[in-house]
Amino acid sequence: MAKSNTITYQAILNKLRAKEFAPIYYLMGEEAYYIDKISDYIESHILTEEEKAFNQTIFYGKDSSIGAIINAAKQFPMGAPYQVIIVKEAQQLKAIDDLRFYLEKPLPTTLLVFCHKNGKLDRRSKLVQEIEKKGILYTADKIYDDQVPKWITEYLAERKITITTKAAEMLSEFLGNDLSKIANELEKLIITKPTNMPGITPELVEKNIGISKDFNNFELLKALISNDILKSNRIIRYFATNERANPISVTLVVLFNFFSNLLVYHSLPEKNDAIAAKALGVNPYFVKDYAAASRRFPVTKTEQIISMLRNYDAQSKGISNSSADAGELLKELIYKILH
Known part of the structure; x- marks a missing residue:
């Protein structure tokens, strides 16, 4: 079987669609979307509706034991080529290491699926080694x-x-x-x-x-790059009156990521679109924004802005700030960036 560091979400789906099944699928990680998509496909497509009645079982980690799951996995299907067992919330299972005893000789007519969200098995464990030898171990990481x-x-x-x-x-x-x-x-x-x-x-x-096409962080960046003071202030005022939909924490992250990337752009010996896009990890479409920003904000100013962003992030969390609200902090920050 493919090792967990080489198997991808799409590769797993392709094998399932080709009816190339593994006796165990251990799906784990922080990104629930891919775990759900794979388990939902198995739940919906392996068996017919008639076959599911006797051959498809759903367990929940909190209410189940590994012993009960193993016993179910050892049963042969009834009137179907396979039985499907899906364990949801597998991160709440106790004594999960006991699964390795079943994996010494897993039943080829059982598809045993574990959905382990918001965490991972210890890669050094014998259980992980057994899963990788006998089936599919897939890690779903958050994307940047x-x-x-x-x-x-x-x-x-x-x-x-x-x-x-x-x-x-x-x-x-x-x-x-x-x-x-x-x-x-x-x-x-x-x-x-x-x-x-x-x-x-x-x-x-x-x-x-419910996102304003004119008053958002994307437009704020464009206004800062073009030194459009009026537009910048309009956006900040809108943010202050719609703070719930436009939290300062998100704005600070967007600005910090942009100016951190801008510092990288300044350091590039070659600044053509392809090289810059790869170095910054952005779509080539956005390289022109960094090119324009590099003319507006030289290295020294960029470094100052990054330092300011760290400071205002701390203030927004109540550190060295006893009175200013989010709107006031953002207004002050944008003024300093622009001047």
Whole structure:
């Protein structure tokens, strides 16, 4: 079987679709989206509805024992080529190491699936070694924030729907990197999208998700880069009156990531789009923003801004700050960045 560091989500799905089954699938990690997608596929596609009645069992870690799960896994299917056993919330199972005794001789007609979220097995354990020898061990890691717009674009492309760069950035900024949450919102957009509209636009996002296409961190960055003081202040005022939808913590992270990347851009000996995009881990489309920002903010100023962002992040958490609210802090910070 493929080792966990080489098997991918798509490779697992491809094997399942080709009916190449493993006796055990141990799905673990911080990104619940991929764990759910794989287990949902197995739950929905391996057996027919008639076969499921006697051959598909769902366990929950909190309410189950590893002994009961192993006993079930040792049973032969009834009137079906396989039986499917899915263990949800496997991170709550006790004595999980006892599973290795079953893996010494797993039943080939049983598909045993463990969904272990928000954590991982110890890779040094004998259990991990046995899982990798006999089946599939898959680790679902969170994707980085700067990878989210690409993920959104690819998710929609699979459904033959386009999305503008700005709309993808708006969703990324607003939703973070929780892929399950993002997928749910994208499905809402797909449903509400007019049939004559080829793709997702900022206007559609604004109307259905509640994100302003004009007052968001994406637009704030553009205003700072272009030294548009009026627009910057308008956005900050909007943030102050809509603090719940525009928390200062998110704005500070967006600004910190941008200016940290800008410092990297300054250090590049070659600044063509391809090299810069790879070094910064961004879409080549955004390299022009770093090029413009590098002219607006030289190295010394960039370093000062990064230091300021750390300071205001601390103040926003109540450190060395007894009275200023989030709106006041942000207004003061943006003034210092612009001047």
